[in-house]
Amino acid sequence: MAVLLAIGTRKGLWLARSDDRRSWQLGGPHLQMQEVPSCAIDTRGGRTRLLVGTKSWHWGPGVLHSDDLGRTWSEPEAGAVKFPEDTDAAVKAIWQLKPDTADRPGVVWAGSEPSALWRSADGGETFSLVRGLWEHPHRPTWEPGFGGQAIHTVLPHPADDARVLVAMSTGGVYVTEDGGTSWHPSNTGIKAYFLPDPWPEYGQCVHKVARDPVEPERLFAQNHHGVYRSDDGGKSWTSIADGLPSDFGFPVVVHPAAPNTAWVVPLVADGHRFPPDNALQVWRTADGGESWTSTSDGLPESYFAAVMRDAFTSDDVAETPGLYVGGRDGSVYASPDGGDSWGEVARHLPDVLCVRAASLP
Amino acid sequence: MKVTVRLPGALRELAGGAQVLEVEVAGPATIRTLLDTLGAGWPAIERRIRDETGVLRRHVNVFVGETNVRDLGGQDASLADGDEVHVIPAVSGG
Numbered sequence: 001m002a003v004l005l006a007i008g009t010r011k012g013l014w015l016a017r018s019d020d021r022r023s024w025q026l027g028g029p030h031l032q033m034q035e036v037p038s039c040a041i042d043t044r045g046g047r048t049r050l051l052v053g054t055k056s057w058h059w060g061p062g063v064l065h066s067d068d069l070g071r072t073w074s075e076p077e078a079g080a081v082k083f084p085e086d087t088d089a090a091v092k093a094i095w096q097l098k099p100d101t102a103d104r105p106g107v108v109w110a111g112s113e114p115s116a117l118w119r120s121a122d123g124g125e126t127f128s129l130v131r132g133l134w135e136h137p138h139r140p141t142w143e144p145g146f147g148g149q150a151i152h153t154v155l156p157h158p159a160d161d162a163r164v165l166v167a168m169s170t171g172g173v174y175v176t177e178d179g180g181t182s183w184h185p186s187n188t189g190i191k192a193y194f195l196p197d198p199w200p201e202y203g204q205c206v207h208k209v210a211r212d213p214v215e216p217e218r219l220f221a222q223n224h225h226g227v228y229r230s231d232d233g234g235k236s237w238t239s240i241a242d243g244l245p246s247d248f249g250f251p252v253v254v255h256p257a258a259p260n261t262a263w264v265v266p267l268v269a270d271g272h273r274f275p276p277d278n279a280l281q282v283w284r285t286a287d288g289g290e291s292w293t294s295t296s297d298g299l300p301e302s303y304f305a306a307v308m309r310d311a312f313t314s315d316d317v318a319e320t321p322g323l324y325v326g327g328r329d330g331s332v333y334a335s336p337d338g339g340d341s342w343g344e345v346a347r348h349l350p351d352v353l354c355v356r357a358a359s360l361p
Numbered sequence: 362m363k364v365t366v367r368l369p370g371a372l373r374e375l376a377g378g379a380q381v382l383e384v385e386v387a388g389p390a391t392i393r394t395l396l397d398t399l400g401a402g403w404p405a406i407e408r409r410i411r412d413e414t415g416v417l418r419r420h421v422n423v424f425v426g427e428t429n430v431r432d433l434g435g436q437d438a439s440l441a442d443g444d445e446v447h448v449i450p451a452v453s454g455g
Contacts, residue, residue: 056371056409058371058409058418060412075405077404078404088414
């Protein structure tokens, strides 16, 4: 079984390949000198399509795809993602690319800065703005986080294509139950300690949300301080931070096939953005957040880099999922056994912004 | 009227490798109408120079002769037959 690992950095994309997820062949850079804040490996239908969101500080953003493992890249002449003229808005960057489920072939979602959701029906070649969210009356009051105002999480519901969840920092979680026409905030129980009212309807700084693969109403959220679980599709959230060394961090990742299993990468605090004990740590729960265990054997014990919200991922190997974590120091580590052991994939790359992995069909 | 557009290395691939485009623009022409014309014939190049709202990208400099169009009224800068327009990425980044 060959696994492909896509590594998006500030200066291009690297692709690593492994048959055992311990030794890796690293190739790149592809799309040299372009920032790659988002990427996806779409293996639906027995073919492999790479999707990348690019950002050039000179020439603007783009979404490119490759059907030959990065040898060639394509993008429509007129661009894949652009705001309709009446919006008077321009895409700054694509923060998220999310292929939908296998029974919705061709559907790919994108989240952009400024905060907007996009839907593709042609495998990510062209995207249409989801007007319902763009025209939401709350939108003018969403505030940019330090990195910008963007939709960074898109989670279609696997059993109901009318339901989609998005998240942004800051703004929080929003859901639609009618295919994107109407949206409502879905943040009950998530604390916004940085606001005068710490329990607002929206405005939370949600860093990442992941959906349980077996029970799709179950969600895990890493917040700007706070780790939460929802058992009702996001209607309400409960803290599951007890047992972690810190409730601060950016990514959260779920098991590709087993329920109640998630991983986070804690940082000490908002004002102290290093991992606990200055050692890169990945923590796992296998019981929905009731308890947590460090699964960091082989990760560096002196680590002061940052792990971005999309620079941590699992692959799709159901029995023993691989985990992949990249840092802004250009290092990437992989675990072939759900975090029990880790090894180095790469070092000295440009800042790692996103990683995605999948077994090749 | 005809205007010569000189492309930077990063955009030449989008013009089939050409360093220079000879663009026929209806007069009286401005940078805006030149870029509109580019957008019709070479959309992949135009959208690298302007975003979808029509604004010149911040780190792209467009010169008429030796003068940056930001000093000539922006996209309203007028063009004459035979003008040479340079598209040059700003010196920036790390």
